[in-house]
Amino acid sequence: MSIDLGYQPFDCDNHYYEARDAFTRHVPKQMQRRCVQWAEIDGRLHHVVGGKISHAVKNPTWDPIAKPGAIADFLRGNPDGTSMMKALREREPLPDYYMDRDARIKKMDEQGIEAMWLFPTLGVLYEELLKEDTEAVKTLFHAFNRWVGEDWGVAYQNRIFGAPYITLCDVDFACAELEWALKEGARVVCMRPSAIHTPDGVFSPSHTRFDPFWARVSEAGITVVIHAGDSGYTTHGYVNDGFTADAAGAAMAPNIKHFNIERAAYDFLITLAFERLFERFPGVRIASIENGAEFLPDLFRKLRQSRDRLKIANYYKEDPGLLFKEHVWINPFWEDDVYEVEHFMGADRVIFGSDWPHIEGMPQPLDYVAELSKFDDAKKQKILRDNTRTLNELRPA
Secondary structure, eight states: OOOOOSSOOEEEEEEOOOOTTTTTTTSOHHHHTTSEEEEEETTEEEEEETTEEOOSSSOTTOOSEEOTTTTHHHHTTOTTOOOHHHHHHOEEOOOGGGTOHHHHHHHHHHHTOOEEEEEOSSTTTHHHHHTTOHHHHHHHHHHHHHHHHHHTOSSBTTTEEEOOBOOOSSHHHHHHHHHHHHHHTOSEEEEOSSOEEETTEEEOTTSGGGHHHHHHHHHHTOEEEEEOSOOOOOOTTSSOOSSOHIIIIIOOSOOHHHHOTTHHHHHHHHHHHHTTHHHHOTTOEEEEESSOSTTHHHHHHHHHHHHHHTTTTTOOSSOHHHHHHHHEEEOOOTTSOHHHHHHHHOGGGBOOOOOBTSTTSOSSGGGGGGGGTTSOHHHHHIIIIIHHHHHTSOOOO
């Protein structure tokens, strides 16, 4: 199963499947109805999020579970004529390594993985559903982060690095959660790529009201991951809104939701550059994970345009494109053109992530090695291990 590279890769994008009590264990009972509850409908358990049934996945108890990389061929253009629905119907009993960290360590040994960053499956979806209730958002993710710490750890055996989830809906709360994560030994935190919903309105993530958070990120030198999730984007009626199994999976015909998934990350990242976050906080490091990379050519074109149009006003103190490449790392979709990504970002800013064990990820993490065949060994090692190793170290400003 493993590949002999002379070293073991560091996978920047692995996932757990949340335990039954992941969203309830540390939530006070009086707040659970505003956060997450379980409900049985027609014999099947569902999450009720903020009082509404969530259809993000059809089976949030996970057992049985679809196999890793079940639709990988479909995403590559379906060269073998794979039936997507048939692939999704092939289920297996829930393996222990999806929910147990010691079993996961053994699985990593089998797979030839040195270490990994570990992210939620459902946890990146629920802020959107609660965004109008700031107290519920704070209560839920304070509790969820404690579950992550207990069940997975933020630096377990120095191999599994569970990422606490940060919401900026309240900057003081975000700073407190960051301090907790740092005290626990976290190397990475994550958030969704989205504008920030607060009781005072909606703001960009680099608005000055959030400077206390970014100042502490810069000072501590911890990496902030923006990870794909429900960013709340409207499709303006072209297809159903919402991050649900029905909207995303029922329609086999192509639609803008399937082919525009990078939009949220593009908007988030270019706004950080437009609003000069990296000039204000030179220690900030951002990793974009599971958001794709096809937006890069247009992003750099727009940064050049903004630089040239604002030269007379001296808006930028440094070239925004160069600053972007200094402060941002990109994990491409495995089906993206990694050579194009390297062309724009440089080999030092591309990081390997398998999205294992999700259906749209790779059947085995190191299947990705074949995608790097045109790179020399030095570039392969940077992408597969060294770049994420560097991000995994605290680099205080």
